[in-house]
Amino acid sequence: MSPRVVTAGETMALLRSEGLGSLAHAHELTLGIGGAESNLAIGLARAGLDVTWVSRVGADPLGERVLREIRSEGVQVRAAIDDAAPTGLMIKARPTSMTTTVQYYRAGSAASRLSPADLPDALLEAADLLHVGGVTTLLSPEAAATVEDAVRRARAAGTTVSFDVNHRPSLAPPGGVRDLYTRLAAEADLVFGGLEELALIAPEDADPQDAEALLHAVADLDRRPGREIVAKLGAEGAMSLVDGVLTRHDGFAVPVVDTVGAGDAFVAGYLAARLTGGDAQARLLRGNAHGAMLCMSPGDWESAPRPADLDRFLRPDADPVHR
Template sequence: MSSPDTLTSVPEIVCVGENMALITPTDAGLNQATHATIGLAGAEANVAAGVVAAGHRVAWASRLGNDPLGDRILSDLGRRGMDLWVERDDDAPTGVMFKDPGVESSAVYYYRKGSAAARMAAGFLTADRLQGVRIVHTTGITPALSASCSEMVDELFTAARAANALVSFDVNDRRPLWSREEASATLARLADAADITFVGRDEAERIWGTVTPAEIRAFLPHCALLVVKDGDVGATAFEGDAEPVFVPAPVVDVVEPVGAGDAFASGFLAATLDGADLAARLSAGHAAAERVLTIAADLPPLD
């Protein structure tokens, strides 16, 4: 991992989480395909790339295997302009995700148990390392990777606060990674403790049984700023005891929805760094999501 002394300035945001190699068949489903593409998949790096594209200094922090797929991820993310706070592991591989495209939706299959990123543990990022950072962002995917990752996220919240950084947390529930019962309790605790929390209305209903944005706010009363995303309806922000702010989603011809939530978070966080008001931040989130919804990938292609 790079030393802070080697950086010309401190990043405004640090995004913490796993990035995987993404294998997508191009000529048939996984059970019959003979050709495929290799890309990248990872919520936190998606957010980092979006905030960089908006003109801000961002670091992505994680662990990768000391293998060709790890090299590929570093090369791609480095070309996107983010700082790479990455440890390499000689004994654990880079995680892999397979996508099985379908007419109505795509199925995904994870091969990330025991990955290098799953070995992140308490002490991975300290308050000293985060000095000067304005926002630390992670998601509910990270604590689901392993017990040590869950402990790391708990400590990350504490370290960020000690460094006077805001904690941003996207619930981002991934059903294949853990049980509903375990996810419900852990995600509720972290979402309620964050300074900024993003959650989809549908995923909140799935894991907590809360149906409306107001019910989600009542369930997460301590989060300083709660953003509830409701697909093509719009997004509602609850800040303190103020009246909620709602901004409708634009009408979009969707090519693929994967990655839109990460893009929304990147637009919202970039606008937060710019000092925009709450409605403008929600609009920036929608605009960033719209750009991803109109392409068949999580991130725009590199030039």
């Protein structure tokens, strides 16, 4: 059996403008789907892992689209259809070749009504790993409580817990997120974040540009053996701290088309390597490769690699034309 992963979070319908320029002048939008946890689930499924995605969608055509797309990628779907709330919506545009804007329409969405009943004990107990992200906790107080409850129950069952800070400032409540994120990071066996995200759960006087210090600060939240703290450094690669040992892997230089979803792809690659026995260096290498490949085409998940794609990417002498 492949290692089993459970993840929970919102996937939205995604409208993406074609070409460059403001939405105020766009004439065409392409319809797709996007969401951090389903991006990760698809990345893991393409890597050959058994993964279940848990969520809620509205009883509407956009919810039907979300469920069909995720199922078609080999992900096991456990999503309630909520006839009292709509499927969330995300609109993405590229005003210039160097910038991307993302607007959310997800207040009161079906996924904001996630509850502990959507993640039964049997599902968490059967999993090897539960992955959650900070963005889900920002959907509503009920969703935040559901994430914390799932983490608590997973730990009680002996299931490994992975937490990606994955902060969305536009969704953050007025009171901030430090306390919530810190509790989740302390409970998690694996913690992922960019430098600014890790700074949210480190002491407030921590230098947000000092990756090594941030890794140690987050590790200090709970010093139980085996915890892994991982800093996503973008084009510069990534760094991890595992049982006091620092490991770094440089990023890959690639032509960038769209960076949205690259962080989710990195986590998928890292977890795929970890769940199949890769060491610290192999985990970072695979995470960086997945993230780089995601940046090379538009879409939040569409270019997530399968093993053959990854093999070609990692062989610089490979023929770019696949015959």
